[in-house]
Amino acid sequence: MTNRRLLGDRPTTSNLLNSNQFKFTTARIPILSEYVVGINMPSIEFVSADIGTAFGVNIPTPTGKYIFEDLTVSFLVDEKMESWREIYEWLRRAGPMNEETQEIMYENYDESVTKGELTILNSAYKPTFRVNFYNLFPIALTGFSFTTTASDSIQISSAATFRYTYYDVDVL
Secondary structure, eight states, rough: OOOOOOOOOOOOOOOOOOEEEEEEEEEESSSGGTTTTEEEOOEEEEEEEEEETTTTOOOEEEEEEEEEOOOEEEEEEEEOOOHHHHHHHHHHSOOOSSTTTGGSSSSSSSOOOOOEEEEEEETTEEEEEEEEEEEEEEEEOOOOOOSSOOOOOOEEEEEEEEEEEEEEEEEE
8 A cells, every 4th residue: 555645635734844943964064054044945947848839839848857946054153163164165175266276176076065964853853854965065155244333242144055966855
């Protein structure tokens, strides 16, 4: 017997997914996982192509290709800036900025990518899903501002944008 639900079946839970019940981890930047405050669940799009006909109506056809939205991770910056610097150094090693940085570039593809894991928790804070991002690498890192005009201490935050080959979702 299959475990698939049929259309029209009633939901198996009335609990809703909450936006603050997640964890993001990656072996490449372990410090970052302690400071993550937000992450997007990237969209997925299946690409189709239109085949023209003589009748004025195009026929949509699947192409077998997917487009994945970039992954954006928002995080707090610690006072040693380790959470921010991990990504900054990763980006710097991805390509030459000047003559000095050519020597510290990654020598092969495997050094420049990693696997990321987004663990989604249920209402009892137990892991229910794991989203695996394969061949993850940063493409952007936001800066941040300092100010002396704030009356209270304000936590500094930043965000990193990552590209990856694809993701899959595992039920835990």
